[in-house]
Amino acid sequence: SQKIEQNSEALNIQEGKTATLTCNYTNYSPAYLQWYRQDPGRGPVFLLLIRENEKEKRKERLKVTFDTTLKQSLFHITASQPADSATYLCALPTSGTYKYIFGTGTRLKVLA
Amino acid sequence: GAVVSQHPSWVICKSGTSVKIECRSLDFQATTMFWYRQFPKQSLMLMATSNEGSKATYEQGVEKDKFLINHASLTLSTLTVTSAHPEDSSFYICSARDPGTSQETQYFGPGTRLLVL
Secondary structure, three states: OOEEEEOOOOEEEEOOOOEEEEEEEEOOOOOEEEEEEEOOOOOOEEEEEEEOOOOEEEEOOEEEEEEOOOOEEEEEEOOOOHHHOEEEEEEEEOOOOOOEEEOOOEEEEEEO | OOOEEEEOOEEEEOOOOOEEEEEEEOOOOOOEEEEEEEOOOOOOEEEEEEEOOOOOEEOOOOOOOOEEEEEEEOOEEEEEEOOOOHHHOEEEEEEEEEOOOEEEEEEEOOOEEEEEO
16 A cells, blocks of 8 residues: 655754755655645645656755655755744645645754 | 635534534635544544535545535535544644645645544
């Protein structure tokens, strides 16, 4: 069955550094992948979508890569700030639908 | 950007009662909405897809008679947890697609925290 793995351990980094989060998937060949941010007690907020034919996508301080050979996406936040502290989720569509499978998320904490 | 609201934001109820949660798309029409449940430190789990004007489709293992979904209009879907029990306590989140801006992106509501005593 389709499976998504994100590092469930919290990631603590110093302010100003680059945070890198990983999303791995198996038994799957998605046409695209999405990243969301979720704050405690809130619904997820869409950040970026990257398609299978795109190697990299950027939005301000965010960068996403998508390696369909490794079945992996990396999510980078450059010049990280304490306000970036949140849980980041990756999501992939189930084949032929707009239904999504979400990873468990990685909790990022940026230390001032 | 597309905004989705949910009401109430939190609810506490006694075991055996029914609870209704509303999900509204505020500035766009959503023919399809999704209902998720999230337990602490776990991922979002899709419960059902709500289709305007037709029956909802439920994911495997989700009891459709317990979680009633009504997509009454292009901007409103409701989830009713019938005869709620403590194990139904969870964070319920809806989302909607805005085909006018993006076919793929889902816009999420702020969630509803349900506590069944």
